[in-house]
Amino acid sequence: MKKVIWAIVLVIALIASGTAWFSMFYENKRATSPAGAKERDLIPIERITGINAAAKLRDGFLVTEGFSMPYDDNGLWEHSGRISMVILSDLDKNHIDTGLPVRDIRIIDVYKDKCTITFMCSDDNKRYYTADFPLAYLIYDKSKVEKADDGVRTPLPGSRFTLASDTTNIKLALILIVSHGVAAVAVICLCKKEKRHE
Secondary structure, three states: OHHHHHHHHHHHHHHHHHHHHHHHHHHHHHHHOHHHHHHOOOEEHHHHHOOOEEOEEOOOOOOOEEEEOOOEOOOOOOOOEEEOOEEEOOOOOOEEEOOOOEEEEEEEEEEOOEEEEEEEEOOOOOEEEEEEEEHHHEEOOHHHHHHHOOOOOOOOOOOOEEOOOOOHHHHHHHHHHHHHHHHHHHHHHHHHHHHHHO
């Protein structure tokens, strides 16, 4: 039974290793191709603003507006946006703001008690950003935010930013190291089991 488990572990490790190798090969090929030439000078946004961190809305707070944002500075900055719907309640004649259907909120710039966030809208799967968003409305990693706060709002168009993480190659390298280590242990354990049965 243990031999079967180690065989399964070996197969999983080899699949993880193969996937990581393929991803690294693909990223390298894309970066060195003529089409990727424009991407070579893009700078991960955290190197420009000091932050690219996940965040969540606090209970009771909403994102009420957003403006279209490309994934990187090679993309088209559209002059379009979203504003949340305001519903008039028949019962109490109050205005109810439902907020935008946001997901994947990320803080991409911090200045004093405000920040710039980027997010996806779940109904149209498009990326938007909102500047001067109060930090008090968000749940976030305080140490990352304090470290990134330079008190100045960074203008993003023309900065050569990309929202791609600066740590993608590091993560792939770690996956390769771990998967090769697990595969080696699995092979050793499988060989030991075979010797015991001989």
